[in-house]
Amino acid sequence: MESVWLGIDVGGTNVVMALGDGDGNAFVKKRIPTLAADGPARVLKRIIDAVETMLEETGTSFSRLGGIGLGVPGLVDAERGVVRLAVNLNWRQVAVSEVFRSHFGVPVRVDNDVRSAALGEYQFGAGKGFRHFLCLTLGTGIGSGMFLDGRLYAGATGSAGEIGHMVVEREGFPCTCGNRGCLETIASGPSLVRFVRERITEGVPTSLDNGEPLTVERIGSAFDVQDALAQEAIRRAGKYLGFALANAVHLLNVERVIIGGGVSLLGDRLFGFVRSEFQRCVLKGVGDGVDIVPAALGDEAGVMGALALARQAAGLPLDSPATA
Template sequence: MEPGGTRRGADHNVMREVNRSLVLAVVKEGGRISRASIARATTLAKPTVSAIVDELIAEGLVREVGTGTTAVSGGRPPILLEFNASSHLVAGVHIGARRTTVAVGDATGAEVRRVRLDTPRGDPTATLKRIADQVRETAEVDGARLSAVGVVLPGLTDFHRGVCLLAPNLGWRDVAVGATLGDALGIPVYVHNAGQAAAVAENVEGVGDNAGELALLYAGTGLSAGVLSGGRVFHGAGGTAGEIGHCRVPGGTEPCNCGNAGCLETVASGPAMVRAVRRAIAAGRPSLLAGRRDLDASHVAAAARDGDTVAAAAIDEVGQYLGLAASWVVNAYNPAMLVLGGGLAAMGDLLLPPLREAFDASVLGPALRGVELRVSTLGDDAETRGAVLLALQHSETYYRVVFR
């Protein structure tokens, strides 16, 4: 082979796949559309468009749906095309500490079926095989082909290897989620953490309104950030970008689930809020929450709304730390929008005032002027919808060629 031949061949294949993706995107977005209209929209040559369309028809991704109107100048009426949403399916799996949700969507991401089950306990490999069985059963929709699965976990994930590095609430460490599910299902499996999935869902279907450059502060039992650039998840070299909850806070001593002490999530999370309440009660401060053993962040929020000063102070403290976290994310990634998501977003009305106060005091001036601060609108559906949408994104040719 002559020098450079491999590179030219690779470049040609990349261009071919990108052109194919452009054509498919126009058909998806254009409703019923002719080959000539596709050529105009993509600026590709008509023979190139025709060859790509023929290929897409053969694969079942596009279908012919009749003829359009003849132009004033006469000639044969154009054959119209449309995207075949039932050509394949994608599945999203949100594995939670207590419940697992499996959602199946068509080739546009629209859900066609969803089931929930108790998260299987015990050996992670056995758990994943049971989940694979549920995915297979849920995806049995009129014989449609399942093309990709997105899996979302409550912990640290290495996207590139498909590995759950650490999920304390599941008791998982270094679990090969992608390989185990992929072998069981025989299709690609893509693994993300909850913050990344929620960010994608909020950007596409929630408060983000397709902002593209968006970061989501995922605050609940833990703390992380899902960061999007150009609408795609920013993974980092090891797949763990956005794990802001495990940045150390100077002077912090509280043990963290990651094995270190003084991590940001030990002072900016639901458990941190509960610990603050318990400390105040132990110090003798009166509270509606005194004596309650099953205390969680939702109880703290309810008490604060009933005028409990201990609960209000705990929320204010966590809100201040979340504002600091938000400033770090905005200073580092400069998003156009920062969304508060995760379990604590349900008390956004209580958290936002202290969060915004600390955020405004800590963020860089130019970044502050360019960012909107909002609260999730998808609530606890964000992770599951994000899993479906991520499976869809990763199954797209353009993503595979350009972003991987």
């Protein structure tokens, strides 16, 4: 009987999991809240319980499970399957791989969530056919994964890609990492909301000050009706992001930048400012021809990449379908 593969994308707000077939096609998905404040042990137990429910509901036996892949935010030692530090989850030295391997008895591979998303885009999305690209996710935090010369690059200690903690405003807002003015304090979802809320407190007039919950989606809708504060917030985030990407391209010389995550759903409202500032800052000859595009897989890039990680865990190659 053909094996199935389990991909799990752990986010600061939600956990998305999917069962996939031998070609990497997800045939069932499930989403649960992360509830990170409960601590890593309870979060992992909740994920395992949800996986067991999903297997039961689909009539899939444990014996068909060929491998598990997990994308987790933060600094991940992929070789040991340990999350060394995930500031948005408040995890330190969490042996994620061992927890799942001991429970399910199958090969497990854990990597940074954005490297997982980059892998998903490489296999199935906007990175397909490109050997050099940078993939960002803009959500609760900001991270990036990169393919260099056709290989997923993790760095000397698995820490490559922490673009969210690139300091872009030296005396800026405090970040969860302990520094100030990180890109994550300006262009992440919570930071956009915080900026608007602070400006409302300062007395800036806006249609967003109507008592309804403040979200990135609402800020985008207000942008569409020419709300000045919404436009200021998105313009500010886009400009700092474009500036950071110009610096990243100077260093990495990639041919494409892919942007996903919830904030990317602002679409051209955000991308217009990103591309304009990128072109203003990037060195001519280095930035020529660099596309900045939305993630083709949307917010499914992470879980699709986790499915690819599951196949890697079992020793299967990236570029060909798994076999039974």
